[in-house]
Amino acid sequence: MKVNQSLIDPLQAATYIVGGNAPRFVQELKNVLDQVDGNLVGDTYGSGKMIEDFQNQMAAYLGKESAVFFPSGTMAQQIALRIWCDELRLPKVAYHPLCHLEIHEQDGLKELHHIQPILLADKDRLITLDDVVQLEDNISCLLLELPQREIGGQLPAYSELEAISAYCRDKGIKLHLDGARLFEITPYYQRSVAEICALFDSVYVSFYKGIGGIAGAILAGDTAFTEKSKVWKRRHGGDLISLYPYILSSKYYFDQRIDKMGQYYEGAKELAAIMNQCEGIQTKPIVPVSNMFHVHMDYSADVISPILAQIYEETGVGLTGYLIETSDKSCSFELSIGDRYSKAPKDKLNEVFRLLEMRLKVNGN
Ligand SMILES: Cc1ncc(COP(=O)(O)O)c(C=O)c1O
Numbered sequence: 001m002k003v004n005q006s007l008i009d010p011l012q013a014a015t016y017i018v019g020g021n022a023p024r025f026v027q028e029l030k031n032v033l034d035q036v037d038g039n040l041v042g043d044t045y046g047s048g049k050m051i052e053d054f055q056n057q058m059a060a061y062l063g064k065e066s067a068v069f070f071p072s073g074t075m076a077q078q079i080a081l082r083i084w085c086d087e088l089r090l091p092k093v094a095y096h097p098l099c100h101l102e103i104h105e106q107d108g109l110k111e112l113h114h115i116q117p118i119l120l121a122d123k124d125r126l127i128t129l130d131d132v133v134q135l136e137d138n139i140s141c142l143l144l145e146l147p148q149r150e151i152g153g154q155l156p157a158y159s160e161l162e163a164i165s166a167y168c169r170d171k172g173i174k175l176h177l178d179g180a181r182l183f184e185i186t187p188y189y190q191r192s193v194a195e196i197c198a199l200f201d202s203v204y205v206s207f208y209k210g211i212g213g214i215a216g217a218i219l220a221g222d223t224a225f226t227e228k229s230k231v232w233k234r235r236h237g238g239d240l241i242s243l244y245p246y247i248l249s250s251k252y253y254f255d256q257r258i259d260k261m262g263q264y265y266e267g268a269k270e271l272a273a274i275m276n277q278c279e280g281i282q283t284k285p286i287v288p289v290s291n292m293f294h295v296h297m298d299y300s301a302d303v304i305s306p307i308l309a310q311i312y313e314e315t316g317v318g319l320t321g322y323l324i325e326t327s328d329k330s331c332s333f334e335l336s337i338g339d340r341y342s343k344a345p346k347d348k349l350n351e352v353f354r355l356l357e358m359r360l361k362v363n364g365n
Contacts, residue, residue: 002325004301007318010309014318016348018271021212021257021338029214029245032252042244046230054247055218062203063194064220068229069247071238073180074105076204076219079232081141082113083225084174084202088140094118095143096127098150100178126156129163132173142168145178146185146196149334152284152294153181158189165199175199180206181290183258187265188289201225207250210264210291211257212338216246260339264291267337274349278357292336295320299360301331307359317344317352 011017022028043051051069059067070076078101085091093109095101097119101109109115118137121127126148144164147153156164168175177200186193197203202221207213219229233239268288275281280298297304301323312318320333 002301004305004323004325004331005321006305007308007312007323008321010312011318011321014312015316016344017318017340018344018349019320019335019337020340021210021253022340028212029249032249035252036248042242043247045241046233046239046243050244051247054251057251058205058218059220061193062197062205062218062220063192064197064203064222066223066226067218067220068226068233069243069250070204070217070219070233071215071240071243071246073100073178073204073206073217074108075233075236075238076217076229077101077143077176077178078105078108078113079229079236080176080202080204080219080221080225081109081115081143082232083228084141084176085113085115088172088174090138090140091115092118092137092139093141093143094120094132094135094137094139096121096145096148097123098148099143099145100149100180101143103150124151126151126154127164128156129160129167132164132167139173141174141176143176143178144200145180147181147290147292149181149292152334153288153290153292154285155185155188155289158191161196161199174201176201177203179203181209181292183261184210184264184290184292187262207246207254209336210261210338211250211253213249213253214246216243216250257339261291263342264337267291267341268293268335271335271337271341271349274353278353278360280360281353281356291338292334294332294334296326296330296332297323298330300329301325303363304331304360307356307363311352311355311359314355315348315352317348319352 055067055069081093091114093115095117120131147155165175182205202225204217204219207216268291272283272288272293275283282296284294323331323333325331
């Protein structure tokens with residue numbers, strides 16, 4: 001799939017950027033360090049009060065016995081699946097064909113761990129209980145990604161999730177949550193993070209998506225599981241002598257933003273509704289179920305790109321820096337709502353879509 005990146009500069013020049021929390025500037029780390037006592041002792045190879053306190057805080061928040069801080073979700077999740085495969089002596093797992101491990105990790109699970117993934121469900125829909133029940137192969141672990149990012153951040157009904165969890169428990173299949181955006185789904189489900197995590201044996205959550213930290217992840221589960229994950233973290237070179245810049249930023253931005261997930265979700269629904277009024281534009285899902293969604297447009301990226309660049313300049317509002325060319329007559333992009341959305345004036349936002357619709361009608365065909 002080709003990606004048209006000609007909107008990167010026009011987006012950077014916009015006064016109001018609609019998606020995300022803040023640009024990835026060094027200032028984001030400076031904000032954190034400005035608040036911290038310079039005599040605070042950092043962590044050393046996974047030990048020390050700072051890392052242990054944060055791990056304990058997150059274990060309690062996720063409702064799990066224990067938690068381990070990792071530099072990346074990529075490392076944490078390959079390790080989680082390896083542990084479950086070793087425990088059940090079966091190097092087979094199941095997950096969605098578009099999950100992060102399958103399409104964004106250069107086959108790390110297969111190359112490093114020799115684990116065979118079974119791809120469940122079609123690319124454009126969620127995994128259902130039926131898919132799991134009809135699985136012909138035995139597996140050690142089922143990984144569910146909530147929300148399923150590559151299809152617009154869709155979510156199963158909570159009852160479906162409960163049924164999948166109960167089935168896996170009954171069959172002795174470990175259930176792992178790719179919760180990169182776990183905090184972001186609580187307003188839709190109207191459940192606490194701990195209630196959702198209780199359905200899973202192991203959970204990974206990210207601190208740089210809705211939380212907006214620098215990088216970093218937590219892997220949580222029972223203590224036997226997390227102790228094994230520490231050994232694998234060392235084997236993977238993930239035990240950096242100090243991870244404190246990531247821990248401090250994770251904690252700082254968690255405290256700043258964890259209570260804003262409802263606001264981001266409402267913002268996503270509001271913006272998607274405005275976009276769906278535009279002819280030739282549809283969001284996926286039509287009504288978002290988290291702070292993220294995909295925007296699909298029935299025009300080629302080459303047609304839309306100069307029109308959007310002009311609109312960013314006129315209104316000062318920027319939507320996206322890239323367009324994925326889904327065909328020669330259509331394109332799409334992803335939006336995640338964070339702090340920046342509420343700063344964009346509503347009249348300017350409405351003006352963006354009024355202009356876009358008008359100009360696509362004139363120039364788009
Ligand atoms: C759904 C999902 N899982 C896992 C990851 C991996 O996280 P990391 O970038 O920390 O390796 C990402 C990152 O974008 C993600 O979106």
